[in-house]
Amino acid sequence: MPLVNGGKIADDSFVKLAVDTPLPESGDILVPAERFLGEADALLKRAGKIGVIWPNNRDIADLVPYLGKLATVALVFPSFRDGRAYSQARLLRERYGYRGDLRATGQVLRDQFVFMLRAGFDSFEVKKQADAEAFMQTAKRYSVFYQPTGDGRITALHRRMQLRHSEGVGT
Numbered sequence: 001m002p003l004v005n006g007g008k009i010a011d012d013s014f015v016k017l018a019v020d021t022p023l024p025e026s027g028d029i030l031v032p033a034e035r036f037l038g039e040a041d042a043l044l045k046r047a048g049k050i051g052v053i054w055p056n057n058r059d060i061a062d063l064v065p066y067l068g069k070l071a072t073v074a075l076v077f078p079s080f081r082d083g084r085a086y087s088q089a090r091l092l093r094e095r096y097g098y099r100g101d102l103r104a105t106g107q108v109l110r111d112q113f114v115f116m117l118r119a120g121f122d123s124f125e126v127k128k129q130a131d132a133e134a135f136m137q138t139a140k141r142y143s144v145f146y147q148p149t150g151d152g153r154i155t156a157l158h159r160r161m162q163l164r165h166s167e168g169v170g171t
Contacts, residue, residue, distance in 0.1 A: 002132040005101070005123035009132045012125075014051055014072060024048075030074060033058055036066075044069050053105065056084035060091050067098045074125075077106035086119045093120035110134045 003012040014030040017023070026047035036043060036052040043050050044066070051072030054063060063073065073092060075085035085104065092098040104116050105125040113135050116124065126132050154162070 001125050001127060002129050003123055003125055004132050004135045007136055009129075009136075010123070014049070016053070028071070030072060033063075037062065040066060051101070051103070054088070056082060056088060060088045060096075064096050067092070067096060067100070070100055072101040072103055072123075073098065074103040074105045075121075077104060077108060080107045080109050080112070082107075086115065089116075089119040089121055110138065113138045 003010050013028045015024065015027060016030045017032075017035070019032055019035045023029070023043075023046065028049040028051070029043075030051040030053055031039075031043065033052055033054050036050075049071035050069070051074060052063065052066075052070060053074045053076065054060070055076050056078065063070075067073075075088050077083075077085050085106075089102055089104075092102060101122045102120055103123040103125065104121045108116070108124050108126050108131075110126075110131045113124065124132075124135060126135065
C-alpha cells in the first residue's frame with residue numbers, strides 16, 4: 001500500500017504487526033491498540049520507533065500518557081462515511097499537543113485528502129498508486145483557508161490582518 005508523507009510518495013519504515021506476531025528485536029513497528037496497551041512497557045523499551053494503530057471507536061484519552069513516546073499514531077477510517085478519526089486527529093493535535101506523525105489508514109479516499117490535512121494528518125496510506133499521485137496534486141492546489149484547524153496554518157482572515165498590520169493600516 002503506497003504511503004504519502006510530506007506531499008510525496010514515501011517508503012514506510014514501519015512494519016505492521018498483528019496482536020500475536022512475534023516482536024522483532026529492532027526496527028520500526030506499528031502495533032494494534034490492544035497490543036500496545038497490553039505490552040506498552042516492553043514495546044517502548046525496544047530498539048526502533050513505535051507506532052500504534054488506533055481504532056476510531058476507542059477513546060483517544062487512553063493513548064494520552066504515551067503520546068510523547070510514540071513516533072506515529074495511525075487513525076483508522078473503517079468506512080468513507082465514518083469520520084470519527086477526524087475528531088480524534090483534532091483532539092490529538094489541538095487538545096493533547098501531539099506533534100508526532102499522524103497517519104490516516106483504512107478507507108482513505110482522494111476526495112478527502114484536503115480535509116484530512118486540515119484535521120492534522122501528516123501521512124496517508126492509500127490503496128492505489130494513482131491515489132498517491134493525486135494526493136500530491138491536491139495538496140499543492142489549496143494554500144489559503146478560512147477555517148482554523150489542527151494543521152497549524154494561518155487563516156485567510158489572520159493573513160489579511162497581518163498584512164494590514166505590516167503595512168501600518170489601521171494603526
